[in-house]
Amino acid sequence: MSSRERTRALKIGSVAIGGGAPVSVQTMANVDPHDVEALVRQTESCAALGCDLIRLTVPDVEAAKALGEVKRRTSIPLVADIHFDYRCALAAIESGTDALRLNPGNIGSRDRVQAVARAAKEKCVPIRIGVNLGSLERDLSEALASGERTPARIAEVLCESAMRHLALLENEGFRDVVISAKASDVASTLATYRLLAERTDCPLHIGVTEAGTLIPGTVRSSVALGVLLSEGIGDTIRVSLTDIPEREVRVGMEILRSLGMKAPGPSITSCPTCGRTKADVFRVASQVEEALEKLYLSQGRPDGFPHVAVMGCVVNGPGEAKGADVALCGGDGDFLLYVKGVLVSKVSAEDAVAEVLRHVVCA
Secondary structure (H helix, E strand, O other): OOOOOOOOOEEEOOEEEOOOOOOEEEEEOOOOOOOHHHHHHHHHHHHHOOOOEEEEEOOOHHHHHHHHHHHHHOOOOEEEEEOOOHHHHHHHHHHOOOEEEEOHHHOOOHHHHHHHHHHHHHHOOOEEEEEEHHHOOHHHHHHHHOOOOOHHHHHHHHHHHHHHHHHHHHOOOOOOEEEEEEOOOHHHHHHHHHHHHHHOOOOEEEOOOOOOOHHHHHHHHHHHHHHHHHOOOOOEEEOOOOOOHHHHHHHHHHHHHHOOOOOOOOEEEEOOOOOOOOOOHHHHHHHHHHHHHHHHHHOOOOOOOOEEEEEOOOOOHHHHHHHOOEEEEEOOOEEEEEEOOEEEEEEEHHHHHHHHHHHHHHO
């Protein structure tokens, strides 16, 4: 692991970004931006999994008002995602958003960006410059289209776009800026953020955009973010999946845990299953993992969290069970429950998760 790049320090709500602060995890709500109840449920669900920031799309002024109501009912910092209409950004600032995400390439004329910068500065609202290949300035888009799209050329145009917009904000005396410049493949992502780290001391929001569905998106994001973070690049991350935001949070947390940037969390062993398996190990192991994660976070990420095993059959099950604090060993539709290596009872698949939690709490 390389030492962290020293970037500017700022705060989004209660969350410190840059300046050596811990790397934060964020996601984006995907429910109707006008449905306050759904937004509150999703934000709280993500917060319960350890999410630090959540972004809400603000396509119109009514959505900005909804963001304000969500802000009043939740504690997690909110970032307003703005495209096309600068008036939505102004409305989100008035509604109390903790930060803005702007793509200046589609926000309109220079004076509109300046108006947003002035309003954000007055209210101390940080701005993330979010640059993507799909919304580059015309000259940069044409320059990229005129030659081979190598990772180096993609990195150059993305960085050039980001630097232009940074200069526009800094000319207004606005310095509370986070930058993202995302590509949809690993090589271009690495090249882009390495170049950004050379050119600016702004905190960097890193991620692979449009990474894909759960498996390919997780792999691409884990490879790219793992490499960048190990090089000391990145202050906040988002794993962009075609999936529910809770899964984005889980993957992001595991990336940071694997690099030693977050406390390790619950220790769970589970087998891959095979033809000998007669219990629903997949479902029970997934439910145990989710329940333990929520318990772990609700207890303030304590050290020494018990080791839990969920095994499928008699080949490795009893041996693994003896090495775990609490274990389930699959039988013919049911599970044997071990505590500290001692068989204590037989439980159904329906009761298995509750029994594991009961013994984990007492461990």
